[in-house]
Amino acid sequence: MSHHYLLPDISRPGKIGCTLPQLDVPPSELPSEELLRQELDLPEVSQVEVVRYFTALSKLNYGVDTGFYPLGSCTMKYNPRVHEDIAQLPGFASIHPYQPVESVPGALRLIFELQEYLAEITGMNATSLAPMAGAQGELASILLIKAYHHARGNKLRKKILVPDSSHGTNPATAAMCGFEVDAVSSNNEGDIDLNSLESMMNEEVAAVTLTIPNTLGLFDPQIAEICRLVHERGGLLCGDGANLNSLLGKVKFGDLGIDCVQVNLHKTFSTPHGGGGPGSGPICVKANLADFLPSPLVTKNDSGYIFTTPPKSIGRLGASYGNFGVMVKAYAYIRTLGAEGLKEVSENAVLNANYLKEKLKAYYHLPYDRICMHEVVFSGKKQKAKGVNTLDIAKRLLDYGFHPPTIYFPLVVSEALMTEPTETESKETLDAYIDAMKQIAREADENPEILHTAPHNTPVRRLDEVRAARQLDLRWRIGNQNEAGSFQPPVTES
Amino acid sequence: MNPKGYKYTQEHEWICPEPGNTGKVGITDYAQSELGDVVFLDLPSPGTQVEQLKKMGEIESVKAVSDLFAPVSGRVLEINQAAIDEPGLVNQDPYGDGWLVRLELSNTSELDALMDSDKYDEFVARLSEEESE
Numbered sequence: 001m002s003h004h005y006l007l008p009d010i011s012r013p014g015k016i017g018c019t020l021p022q023l024d025v026p027p028s029e030l031p032s033e034e035l036l037r038q039e040l041d042l043p044e045v046s047q048v049e050v051v052r053y054f055t056a057l058s059k060l061n062y063g064v065d066t067g068f069y070p071l072g073s074c075t076m077k078y079n080p081r082v083h084e085d086i087a088q089l090p091g092f093a094s095i096h097p098y099q100p101v102e103s104v105p106g107a108l109r110l111i112f113e114l115q116e117y118l119a120e121i122t123g124m125n126a127t128s129l130a131p132m133a134g135a136q137g138e139l140a141s142i143l144l145i146k147a148y149h150h151a152r153g154n155k156l157r158k159k160i161l162v163p164d165s166s167h168g169t170n171p172a173t174a175a176m177c178g179f180e181v182d183a184v185s186s187n188n189e190g191d192i193d194l195n196s197l198e199s200m201m202n203e204e205v206a207a208v209t210l211t212i213p214n215t216l217g218l219f220d221p222q223i224a225e226i227c228r229l230v231h232e233r234g235g236l237l238c239g240d241g242a243n244l245n246s247l248l249g250k251v252k253f254g255d256l257g258i259d260c261v262q263v264n265l266h267k268t269f270s271t272p273h274g275g276g277g278p279g280s281g282p283i284c285v286k287a288n289l290a291d292f293l294p295s296p297l298v299t300k301n302d303s304g305y306i307f308t309t310p311p312k313s314i315g316r317l318g319a320s321y322g323n324f325g326v327m328v329k330a331y332a333y334i335r336t337l338g339a340e341g342l343k344e345v346s347e348n349a350v351l352n353a354n355y356l357k358e359k360l361k362a363y364y365h366l367p368y369d370r371i372c373m374h375e376v377v378f379s380g381k382k383q384k385a386k387g388v389n390t391l392d393i394a395k396r397l398l399d400y401g402f403h404p405p406t407i408y409f410p411l412v413v414s415e416a417l418m419t420e421p422t423e424t425e426s427k428e429t430l431d432a433y434i435d436a437m438k439q440i441a442r443e444a445d446e447n448p449e450i451l452h453t454a455p456h457n458t459p460v461r462r463l464d465e466v467r468a469a470r471q472l473d474l475r476w477r478i479g480n481q482n483e484a485g486s487f488q489p490p491v492t493e494s
Numbered sequence: 495m496n497p498k499g500y501k502y503t504q505e506h507e508w509i510c511p512e513p514g515n516t517g518k519v520g521i522t523d524y525a526q527s528e529l530g531d532v533v534f535l536d537l538p539s540p541g542t543q544v545e546q547l548k549k550m551g552e553i554e555s556v557k558a559v560s561d562l563f564a565p566v567s568g569r570v571l572e573i574n575q576a577a578i579d580e581p582g583l584v585n586q587d588p589y590g591d592g593w594l595v596r597l598e599l600s601n602t603s604e605l606d607a608l609m610d611s612d613k614y615d616e617f618v619a620r621l622s623e624e625e626s627e
Contacts, residue, residue, distance in 0.1 A: 408557040414528075465556045469533035470581065 006476065007053055011043035017050050060459050062403060063275075068429050070356075072375045072406035072418025073167070073215060074274060075245050075267035082336060083271065083329035092328050097320040101307060107324070108305035112298040114331045115282075121342070122241065122261055123252025124284035128293040130322045134242050137262030137281025138173040141238050143314045144260060144285070144292040145207045146177055148236065151292075151312060157206035157235070163192050164412050165214040167240050179206060186412055190368040191220040194229075201233050211240040212253065215410040215418070216368055217353060217375035219251075227257025236260070241284075244268040245422070246350050246374035249343035253284070260285040269330035280326035296321060348423035349374040352430060356421055359434045363441040367413050374422070380415035388444040388451045390415040395462060396443065396454040400436035495615070496522060497589050501565065501605050502614035503547065508589065509565040515602055519565055520593040521553065521584065524618045529555040532581040537562075537573040537595055544568060544597065546604050551594070553584070562594070566604040572596040 030036065045053075063069070069076035087093060095104050115127040131137035142160065149157045160174035163184045171181045182200055187193040197208070208230050213219045220226070227237050239253045239261030245268045247253075253261045265280040266273035273279055285293060294317050295309035307321075337345065350373055357366065357376040364378040380390035394404035394417075405419040421430060443450055455461060500508045506525035509517045526532065534554035544550040544564035551562040574593050577583045584592040599605075609617060 411558055466531040466533060466582075469531075469554075469556060 007043040007045055007050070008041070008476075010049055010053075011045055013044060015044040015046050015049075017045055017047040064272075067401060067403065068421075068425060068433055069403040070405050070419045070421050070433065071274075071403060072217075072377070072420040073242070073409070074406070075243075075264075075374070075420060075422060076274065076403075077245075077267075077270055077422035078424040079270050079272050079329070080333070080336070083332045086332040087325050087328040092324070102304075105304055108298050108307070110331050111321070111324075111327060112300055112305050114327055114334070115298065117331075117334050118263055118282055118284050121248065121252070122244075122263060122284040123254025123256075124261065125254075125287040126290035126293060126297075127282055127284045128295070128297055129280065129282045129327055130294040130296065130317045131262065131281040131283060132318055132323050133279035134262060134264040134267070134281040135169050135173065136317055137264070137283050138169055138240060139176060140281075140283050140294050140314065140317060141260045141262055142173050142177040142179070142207070142209075144283070144289055144294075145236050145238060146179075147292045147312065147314050148289055149206055154234075157204060159205045160238075161197070161200055161205055161208040161235075163208075163210065163214065165190065165192075165216050165218075165410055166209055166211045167215060167242060168409065170209045170211065170240060174209070184208070186216075189370070190214070190216045190218045190412075191222055192226060194222060194225065197226065198229060201230060201235065203234060205230075205233070205235045207236040207238045207259075209238045209240060210258070211243060212251075212256070212258070213243050213246055213373040215243075216377050216413070217243075217372040217418075217420075218368060218370070219246075219373055223256045231257065236289075242267060243374060246346050246353075248346040249339060250346055254286060260289055265326050265330040270333045271326045271329040278323045278326060280323045280330070282322075345423050346374075349421075352421040352423060352425060353419070355427075355430055356419055356434065359430075360437055363438055364417065375418060375420035377410065377413050378417040378419065379413050380417055383441065383444040384415050386444055386448060388448050390417055392448075392451040392454060393417065393440055393444075396440050396451050397436060398455040399457045400439070402433055402436060496611045496618075498611045500589070500611060501608035502611070502617075503563060503565045503608055504617070505547070505561075505563045507563055507565045509597070509605070509608070510589075510593075511599075511602075511605060515599045516571060517566070517597055517599060518593045519595045519597055520588055521562070522614070522618075523588050524621070526585045526588045526592075529553065529560060530557045531555055532584040535578050535581055535584070535594065537578065538570045540570050540572055542570045544570060546607070564597070565608060566597065566599050567601055568597040568599045570595055571598050 064076050064078055091106055095107055101108065111129055115129060118127045119125060131140050158180055159182055160179040161182050161184050162171045162174060163186060165186050174181045184197050184200060185193045210223065212223065230237055236259045237257060239258040241253060241261040241263040244263055260283055262281045262283045265271055265282065266277065271277055291310045291312045292314055293310045294315060295313045296307040297310060298305050299308045353372050353374050353376045357372055360378065361369065365381040367377065367379050380393055383393060390407045394407045397404040405417045408416055409418055410416060496502065500510045502508050502522065506522045507519060508522050509519050511517045532553055532555050536552040538544060538550045544567060546567045547563050549561045550564040553560050553562050573595050577592055577594060586592060
C-alpha cells in the first residue's frame with residue numbers, strides 16, 4: 001500500500017475539476033501588480049482524481065472507530081453514536097452564542113444540570129464548564145488558587161509541588177501561572193514519598209497538585225493523609241481529574257480532601273478527541289473557592305436560568321461559553337448511563353487494565369506489581385536487555401494492527417509502555433492485543449531484527465524521528481516532492 | 495569508561511576542571527544513551543550565574559525533555575555553539591566535541607562533593623544492574 005503522492009504531483013496543465021456557472025455580475029479589476037506577489041500554483045486535477053486522493057487519505061486514518069487504541073492517559077474509548085444525534089438536534093446545533101439568552105432556556109438548563117452532575121460526581125460544591133480543554137482547566141485551577149491566596153492577603157506562597165508521577169502538563173501549568181515548581185519524588189510503591197512531601201511543605205507552597213489516580217495508574221492510599229498535611233500548613237490540594245474514568249461512583253475527589261479538580265469531558269465522559277473533536281475541561285471546586293470560578297456559570301432563579309459571573313471570578317477563558325457541543329455529548333453520556341451505568345464504566349475500565357496486567361506481566365517487566373486502576377504501566381526493560389527498545393515494540397504493534405500504548409512516559413519508569421484499554425473493549429479484543437504483545441516478546445528473543453526494522457506493513461515505514469526533530473520543515477514547496485522524487489501512480493491498495 | 499580526572503554528578507553531568515578555576519561541563523555517556531538521540535539544547539547564556547545541583551538548562555531528546563543541572567556553582571563563560579547547531583554531537587562524543595557549557599567556578603571545594611570516575615563507574619554499574627533485574 002502506498003500513498004506517497006500529493007495533488008501537485010498529479011497536476012497536468014489544462015485539467016479541470018469543476019465547472020463554474022456563467023458570470024452574471026460585471027467582472028472586477030484585479031488588484032494592483034504589487035499586491036499580486038506571485039502566481040498561485042494550484043494543482044490542475046480532475047474531480048475524480050481529487051475524490052480518489054482524499055478517499056485514499058481517509059483510508060490511512062486510524063482511530064477508535066477502526067481499532068483498539070490503548071494510548072495510556074488519553075482514554076481513547078468508543079464514543080456512542082447517540083451523543084452525536086443529540087448534539088445535532090437543532091435546538092443545540094443551530095443556536096448562536098449571541099442570540100438572546102431568553103431564547104435558549106434548554107441550552108442553559110443543560111449547562112446548569114451538567115454543572116450539578118459534575119459537582120455530584122466529584123464531591124464538590126460548584127462547577128464551571130468554561131475551560132475548553134483539560135490543560136485550560138488546569139490553568140484555571142492554578143489561577144484560581146493564586147487568586148484565593150492573594151484575596152487572603154497571602155502573596156508569599158510562590159511554589160507548587162508536583163509529584164514526579166503527575167501528568168506532564170501539571171508542572172507546565174504551574175510555571176505558566178508564575179509559580180516555582182518543585183517535584184516531589186515517588187517511593188518504591190509508586191506513591192508519593194510522604195517524608196519528602198513533609199520536608200517540602202512549608203509556608204511558601206500555594207498548592208500540591210495530585211493526578212488521581214496517578215500516571216502509573218495507581219491509586220495512592222495516602223491521599224487523605226497528604227491532604228491533611230497540606231491543609232494543616234495552609235496549602236491547597238489541586239486535583240487533576242483527567243483519570244476520573246476509573247473512579248466514577250466509587251471515589252469523590254471532595255471526600256478525599258481535594259479543593260479543586262478539573263475533569264476532562266472528552267475523556268471520561270466520552271466525546272471524540274485527539275483530532276476527532278475539541279476538548280472540554282470543567283473545574284469543580286469546594287465552597288471556599290466557588291467565588292473565584294471562571295465565568296460564565298449558569299444559575300437558576302425564579303424566572304429561570306441565567307448566566308452569572310462569580311464575585312471574584314478569575315474571568316473568562318474564551319469569548320463565549322466553552323465548548324458547548326462537547327457539553328451536550330457529555331450530558332447525553334451521563335443521562336444515558338445513569339448513576340449505576342457510570343459505576344460500571346469504572347469497574348470495567350479497571351477490570352480491563354488489570355486483565356492486561358495479569359496476562360502480560362510474565363512477558364513484560366511490571367515495575368509496580370499491585371492492583372492498578374484504569375491503566376497499567378509496563379517497562380520494556382527485559383527486552384531492552386536484548387537490544388530491543390520500547391520504540392521497537394511500539395512500532396511492531398503497528399504491524400499487528402494495533403495503535404501502540406503511550407511510550408517513554410511516565411518518566412519514572414524506564415522504557416515505559418503505558419497501556420489504557422478503557423472499558424469499551426471486549427475480552428476478545430483484549431485477548432488479540434495480549435496475543436500480539438506475547439508474540440512481540442517472543443520475537444524479541446528469537447528475531448530481534450524484525451522489531452528493529454518494524455513497522456513492515458504500514459503505508460510508511462519507520463520515520464526518521466531525529467531528522468524530523470532536528471530539521472523540522474512543514475512547508476511544501478514546488479520541487480520538494482517525495483524523496484523518490486517521482487510521481488507514483490495513485491494505486492493505493494495492495 | 496568514563497574519563498579520569500573528570501568529576502561526576504548523580505544526575506549524570508560531568509565537569510572537567512581546567513587551570514584558572516574554570517571547567518567544561520557536559521553529560522555522560524550513560525546519560526546520552528538513556529536519553530536517546532538529542533535533538534535540542536537549551537543552555538544558559540554566557541554571564542548567567544548557576545548554582546550547584548540546580549537546573550541550568552534543558553536537553554530534549556526524541557524521548558523526553560530533561561533538566562540539565564550545574565555540577566558546581568559559578569558563572570557561565572561560554573556555551574558550545576557547535577553542539578547547539580548539531581545536538582547529535584552530544585550522542586557521538588559526550589566527553590569531547592559534545593561538551594555543553596564552560597563555567598568559572600565560584601568555589602572549587604564544591605568539586606569534592608562530586609564523584610570521581612571510579613565512583614561514577616560503580617554508580618552506573620549499579621543503575622544498570624537495577625535496570626536489568
